[in-house]
Amino acid sequence: MxxxxxxxxxxxxxxxxxxxxxxxxxxxxxxxxxxxxxVDGDVLVVGPHAASLVQAIADVSARVTLLVRSSQDAxxxxxxxxxxxxVAGALDxxxxxxxxxxxxxxxxxxxxxxxxxxxxxxxxxSTLDLAQQLVSxxxxxxxxxxxxxxxxxxxxxxxxxxxxxxxxxxxxYSDPSLPRSVREIGDLVPGATVLATYGPWDDPAALVPVxxxxxxxxxxxxxxxxxxxxxxxxxxxxxxxxxxxxxAGLLRRGRDCWPLWPISGCW
Amino acid sequence: xxxxxxxxGQAHILARYCGLDFRNPPRIRGYLQHGWNVGCGWNxxxxxxxxxxxxxxxxxxxxxxxxxxxxxxxxxxAPWLYLLELERExxxxxxxxxxxxxxxxxxxxxxxxxxxxxLVDEIRDTEPGPVTMSLxxxxxxxxxxxxxxxxxxxxxxxxxxxxxxxxxxDRQFMFRQLAALRRHRRVASNRLSxxxxxxxxxxxxxGVYGDPMQLAGENPSFGGQGRLARLWxxxxxxxxxxxxxxxxxxxxxxxxWLRSPAELRSLLFDAEPRLA
Numbered sequence: 083m084x085x086x087x088x089x090x091x092x093x094x095x096x097x098x099x100x101x102x103x104x105x106x107x108x109x110x111x112x113x114x115x116x117x118x119x120x121v122d123g124d125v126l127v128v129g130p131h132a133a134s135l136v137q138a139i140a141d142v143s144a145r146v147t148l149l150v151r152s153s154q155d156a157x158x159x160x161x162x163x164x165x166x167x168x169v170a171g172a173l174d175x176x177x178x179x180x181x182x183x184x185x186x187x188x189x190x191x192x193x194x195x196x197x198x199x200x201x202x203x204x205x206x207x208s209t210l211d212l213a214q215q216l217v218s219x220x221x222x223x224x225x226x227x228x229x230x231x232x233x234x235x236x237x238x239x240x241x242x243x244x245x246x247x248x249x250x251x252x253x254x255y256s257d258p259s260l261p262r263s264v265r266e267i268g269d270l271v272p273g274a275t276v277l278a279t280y281g282p283w284d285d286p287a288a289l290v291p292v293x294x295x296x297x298x299x300x301x302x303x304x305x306x307x308x309x310x311x312x313x314x315x316x317x318x319x320x321x322x323x324x325x326x327x328x329x330a331g332l333l334r335r336g337r338d339c340w341p342l343w344p345i346s347g348c349w
Numbered sequence: 350x351x352x353x354x355x356x357x358g359q360a361h362i363l364a365r366y367c368g369l370d371f372r373n374p375p376r377i378r379g380y381l382q383h384g385w386n387v388g389c390g391w392n393x394x395x396x397x398x399x400x401x402x403x404x405x406x407x408x409x410x411x412x413x414x415x416x417x418x419x420x421x422x423x424x425x426x427a428p429w430l431y432l433l434e435l436e437r438e439x440x441x442x443x444x445x446x447x448x449x450x451x452x453x454x455x456x457x458x459x460x461x462x463x464x465x466x467x468l469v470d471e472i473r474d475t476e477p478g479p480v481t482m483s484l485x486x487x488x489x490x491x492x493x494x495x496x497x498x499x500x501x502x503x504x505x506x507x508x509x510x511x512x513x514x515x516x517x518x519d520r521q522f523m524f525r526q527l528a529a530l531r532r533h534r535r536v537a538s539n540r541l542s543x544x545x546x547x548x549x550x551x552x553x554x555x556g557v558y559g560d561p562m563q564l565a566g567e568n569p570s571f572g573g574q575g576r577l578a579r580l581w582x583x584x585x586x587x588x589x590x591x592x593x594x595x596x597x598x599x600x601x602x603x604x605x606w607l608r609s610p611a612e613l614r615s616l617l618f619d620a621e622p623r624l625a
Contacts, residue, residue, distance in 0.1 A: 088575060089579065090579040090580050091579075092576075179579075199409075200412075200413070248416075251415075251416045
């Protein structure tokens with residue numbers, strides 16, 4: 083019998099490993115783990131992450147706890163991760179149950195899939211507060227922030243009512259607490275290092291520190307390619323939109339840049 | 350719409366609140382949640398017509414149902430809250446004494462098993478005053494369940510039958526329950542369940558303790574007893590914090606969703622109110 087711990091908010095008949103958005107995985111995240119995670123630390127991974135990614139974290143850490151909201155995901159992941167404590171439940175439930183901090187908290191799937199149907203609704207900002215409470219002083223927080231003007235969403239040909247199916251349980255953002263630029267991320271988490279990612283949510287293709295972003299011309303090409311990798315049907319050619327954005331000065335570098343790319347990450 | 354709507358005379362109470370026929374309530378345009386529920390508002394194998402409304406007590410079952418792909422939810426608050434609006438005077442001012450203990454009940458298809466004699470001892474050790482045991486008729490009619498409580502000197506009540514297929518519905522079920530709760534100082538049960546919230550809503554102190562007595566065929570995908578402890582810890586224990594219990598009770602009964610008679614009538618019923 084695979085051992086899974088429980089905190090409040092575990093979801094039944096549910097999985098976050100869906101066709102549109104699966105478990106966080108892939109080379110970009112492995113590279114980030116290798117570069118940013120403290121060695122031999124006590125790490126909490128929050129949200130749906132693939133076993134291979136969690137195992138990579140466990141390989142360099144003294145202790146790893148994985149928190150996922152779906153009880154069936156928890157059971158499946160626990161069977162693949164013998165050295166990791168897998169907890170089923172919501173982030174608010176975890177905070178309420180365990181007065182503990184970790185050397186690092188890793189939320190590479192973002193904060194949209196860490197609360198459950200049993201949680202009180204929270205803003206993005208107050209969900210970040212919960213994650214921050216779990217980080218020890220001088221600890222590391224890795225969290226993905228959704229870019230609010232993701233080309234992959236803006237150009238999505240599906241009408242709004244067909245976009246969010248029964249396989250999703252995520253906030254539909256009109257949340258003013260969600261940071262809308264690199265500057266706002268910096269205001270929220272002073273000293274944060276912000277990286278840009280492109281490509282699908284769960285398996286981004288690239289991870290670039292914001293100061294090192296290519297110029298508008300090259301960036302628009304990267305963006306268009308990244309948007310295509312999400313395999314949706316588009317309202318317009320992503321290359322056309324990306325080029326127009328570059329011409330309009332929307333792909334400028336620096337703290338006021340607008341995350342046009344599918345995801346932006348911060349650490 | 351569905352015979353569950355008539356359970357405990359709840360459709361009747363809502364009809365009366367809306368100025369409609371209490372004895373023969375008009376059809377409700379959907380499914381009415383008939384008891385406190387840790388899931389989507391109904392049992393997991395309940396069958397629904399597509400497109401019909403699901404009238405639930407609060408937003409909590411609505412959220413869980415949405416995640417399961419269910420739609421057309423409308424929180425309206427528990428019918429119990431409408432009964433409280435209708436019966437502001439019933440048994441109010443009576444001297445409150447003792448504990449009304451609800452033995453966690455089975456239903457017509459699921460019998461409970463448990464150690465009744467040990468529960469009697471625990472109730473005796475915990476309750477400071479006289480004890481009234483409330484048994485649902487499915488337990489009341491089983492002598493082997495009833496006897497240990499009678500022998501212990503407890504009073505025994507049974508509030509009636511909730512009815513089935515629209516037949517045998519005791520319309521006074523919840524009125525009797527309300528009067529009894531307002532005459533007791535405490536409400537207690539061996540499992541967190543509907544009656545505990547009803548009691549808390551009329552000022553009873555709350556205790557939930559003792560062998561929870563498993564329901565035969567209980568669906569473990571609800572998380573069982575552990576889930577109750579994780580989500581509603583403030584409701585559990587021989588003695589509980591009154592303010593925390595009151596806040597939880599308001600949430601779970603859906604007090605913020607209480608509708609006016611005109612609003613509820615337009616949501617639930619096609620019928621027009623009777624002329625006075």
